[in-house]
Each structure stands twice: as C-alpha cells, then as structure tokens.
Amino acid sequence: MKALGAATDVRRLGGEVAAARALVTRGEDWIDAARAAHESKGRLVSLWGAERPGGQPAVLAAYALEEGLCVVELALRREAPSYPDVSGLFPAAGRMQRAVRDLHGIDAEGARDKRPWLRHEPDYPFVRVEGDGVHEIPVGPIHAGIIEPGHFRFSIVGEKVLRLEQRLGYTHKGIDKRFEDFTVAEGHRLAGRVSGDSTVAYAWAYAQAAEAAAGIEPPARARWLRALLLERERIANHLGDLGALGNDGGFAFALSQFMRLKEDWLRANGEAFGHRFAMDAIVPGGVAVDPDPAKLAAMARHAHEIEIEVRGLRDIFDEHSGLQDRFITAGRVTPELAARLGLVGLGGRSSGQAFDLRVDHPVDPYRTLKVKKVVYIAGDVAARVHARFDELFESVRLVQAIVAGMSAGEVRVPLPTPAPEAFGVGWVEGWRGEVLVALEAGRDGRIARCHAHDPSWHNWPVLEHAVIGNIVPDFPLINKSFNLSYSGADT
C-alpha cells in the first residue's frame, strides 16, 4: 500500500478482506501514515490501544484506502507511552484517543481534549455556553424510553439548540479485554454481543478475522448464508427504525405497522436460524445453521410480501405532509461537514459520503450480486428515511438473489488453531455502517488481543453538529434517524 508513504514493513494480511499491516516504531512514521492516508482521501476506520506480546504498549490505526484496509501499528516505549495526535487530520479520532488514554494510559501528544471518556469520574467538565437566556437541559444517562443509556447536555435558547454535548461510556464493558478470556474459536459469541442489533455484522467480521488468522477460507455456501443473514439484519433494523421515525414524527400508525412487519421478520429468523436475531449463526469456519430449501424459498416469498407492504407504507409517508414537514431539513449534515468529520455508513451515504464496503471492497457473494449503492446529498432526516427505504428494497432484492443463486455444499469447516501472533481483520458493512474486528492469536489458540469497532464512534460526534439550530423536540427524531449504538461505541 504505497499510499502509506514512509511506513516500513508493510505486509499483506491473509483472508477475505483486502488488508495490510504496517509495523512502525517512530512517531514520525505514525503521523506520516496518517497524513498519507488523509491526502489520498482515505478514511480513519478505527484507532485503539493494545499490549503487544510481552507487555509492550502499542497504538493501532486502521485506514480505509482505495486498495483496501491498512492497519498501522506503532510500538511504544513502556515508560509514559505516547504517540502523535491524529485528530487534527481525522476529527473522529478525538474520542478514540481519549478512550485509549483511559484504557491503556497511552497519551496522544498534542491532543486538545484530554478529558476522560470511558473512565467516569464525578464532575465531568462540560463545555458551557453562556449568554442572555441560555440554559441547559441535562438528559440521561437513563432516558425516557426503552433506550440505551447516555448523557446529553443541551444548551438552548428558547426551543433552539445552541449546542449539544454528549457524554457516553455508560455501557462500557471492557469488551476488548474480555476477548482475552476466550479462544479464537469461541470469540464470535462475544463479538456478536458488542451491539445486539448488529450481531450478524460483528459475528461475520469476527469470523473473517479468525479465518484470516487461522489461514482458512469458509465454504462457498457459508459465504452466501452470511450475506443472507446480514441483509436480513439490515431489513429488520430498517423496519424497526422506519416505524420509530414515523412515531417520533407524531405518526403512531407507522410504529404499529412497521413493528408488525418486523415481528413477522424476526419470527421467520427464529424458524430458519433458531434465533430471532440470528445470534451465533455465524461461526469461525462457516455458519452453524443451514436452513432447508423449503425455508429458504419461504424466505424469498416473505421478502417479496414485505416489499409490497413497505412500498405501500412509503407512499403513505411520502404523502403525509405533517410527517414530511418534520423530516425535511431536520438535522441536516451537509456533505462538506460529513466529509470533514468522517460520517460513515447509512448516515454518511445520506450526506453524499458514498462508501459501502459491499460495493467498494466486495467479498463473495457481493462480487456476484452487485449491490446498488444508495446515496443522497440532502443530509437531513428525510434523506436518511429515503436511504432506509431504498436500502431495504435493495436488501429484499439481495435476499431473493441469494436464495436463488446459492449453491449446495458444506457450510462449515473446522478452524485450525492459529499460530501465536497470527493476525487477521474483518471488515463488514453492517446496517449502520462499517464494523471492524482486528484479532491477534495467542498461545494455545487463545485470543491475545482483539478490537471490535462500531461505526457509531464516527457518527456520534456528527450528531452534535446535526442538531445545532434545530428545536429540542426534533432531537429524538434526528437522533433516531441515525440510531447510533451506545454499547457498540462504549464497548
């Protein structure tokens, strides 16, 4: 990967994902790699800390480049370890660097914001907005509805939001560290519980990483079943969120209708895969369940029925002037802002950031299926609603194409014990955005270290910008239009 400039020792990683890893030892090389990635229009996918075998601290960054994913690992000194800040180039790095400091005591030299992020202490210093008539609304960590916990601090004048500051980390469970209690062969279960609504995306990314580390490939039918599961997960989440978006726009009818369709969809998952969210269906080496042909055929028919229902509901949405009045212009993120802050996934594609791993770096079966990328530039709630409808219909097409195109055969091969220090990555376009898992094997098939990254890391800070100038009652709607993960970003 020439884009990385001076970085030495760049090695291609095995496995399904086009990826490479560069080991560097000097801060200059670390920052050169970040600059090179930035100049070549690359994206920062994730930044995390780790302990190398033997206890040496290290910091890692994964960049999305045109050729694929590149992981840069900087080995650090043991005493007062530090590395150059990259949040000036990639603003999304800011919170990740704060997390690295909390979890590993590794400092980002020159970073402006060094407040703790995951390590909670009393009296967190929120940024204060002062002026005539400005007051604050604190919300959370426990929210009014059935939602994950987090704290939002609104500074407002009248009904208008001047500033939103988030304080997250409430669901921090130390997942990266917890991985080390498992073997490579069993870690998919934990990966599948980083963010429950994206269990398939995480399990697939983990399986990719484990298979790369072990040097095996999953059988063809397993790859197709994985894509089937991923598209089913995308449809399930879009159904739920479209209903909730209608509800937050004052249209409870939508919630009842979409939740009914989602329930049908989850029950079908339960019948075909033995679990309503298909947790633990994807395993290193393949998939654990192979539905019989009758169930697969029923799945394709069901997808068709859902499409007809949702097309009808979309017409109702489109013709409902009250709903459209709430959606249009609410929570706008311009493509310029989205590019600068690194908005990814569904939110990014609604603001002109045309990244979709299924198209940009397709693995099987996406190479064959040729996914149609959905891109809008308006960047408001309306655009994100349109994107969800479009992506739902595309996923319906994919479900049908997968059922029709899947070949017979085995669905699982044994996972050999990976050699110590074997490294692999997984990179999957979940319904919310790109999910990354980076895995290194230890002795006796154990996990030496593992990092799971959620796209919400990037998109939460953008939400702070999206609500500026909107009225407080529109916040739930704007928030739901992104529907970011707390657990995934708090890990």
Added chain:
Amino acid sequence: MKIARTGMVSEPSPAAHEEWRTRAPVIRADILRILGRALVIRQVDAGSCNGCELEIHALNNPYYNLEGLGIRFAASPRHADMLLVTGPVTRNMEQALRIAYEAMPDPKLVVAVGDCGRDGGIFGEGGAVCGGVSRVIPVDVTVPGCPPPPLALLQGILTALSIGERR
C-alpha cells in the same frame, strides 16, 4: 385504508399461539387482583448490548397487545411498580441504577432480564462490569435468555407479580 386492510393483528390468534391465548386472561386477572390497576414498568438498560431492548420493544408491538393486558412502560421510576433491568450492570451505570431503584415507590418489583442481567452473562463479572443486576439492587425474578423472546419476558413479569402477591 392501510389500517382497514391490515385488520387486527393482535394475538391471541388461533391454534398457533394457543398457549398465549389461555395465558393472557390469567395475566390480566393476576394484575388486577394484585395491583388493582395497570402494571407500570420502568425499563433500565444498565449496560446491555441492546439485544434485550430490541425484544422489550417487540413486546410493545401489536402481536403482544401489552397495553391490552394493562401493562404500560413509564418514563419515570416514580410512576413505576416494576423495574425491568437489562445487564450486565456496568460500573458506569451502577449509581444510576441505584438511584432509579430508590426513586421507585414501595412496594417495588425488580425483574432482571437476560443472561447478562442474571449473572453478567458472557461479559462476566469484574473489571468494567459489576455483573448481574442483583449485585447492585434486590432482584425478584430473573428471565434467562440471550435475549429472552417477548413471551419469556411476559412470563417473567407475571412471575414477579405472583411473588408480589406472596409478600
């Protein structure tokens, strides 16, 4: 038009969900006998992966007709008869959970949801997580599952109600 075409999807439906049909009136009668009014639940996510919340949301879909049973979710613990808590309880949520519990009027019921709510589940105990809900507040009933499906949640709620009766 759409509403008319959709019709009533609320279960009980024939045959396929017969068990649910017989259970619903029982639940309603129990709630009425024990509380003499609707059961109000405050849900608290004390650190879950959000999987349990998805199923609690599903419990609110028209199939399960929850409000028809007299069960409703409230925004404040001060209005709640029952705390429905998902776990594992993280260190960062420990205090908020305790405050929510203390804010509830007596008598209070607590249902710990899911394998993680029971004992920390796959996340275990230690480090950033306290473990199961009972590590932090008294628990009346734990509902196993990862996540427990809506019917199991409903059964857990009913079980807690019958405990309330025994007290």
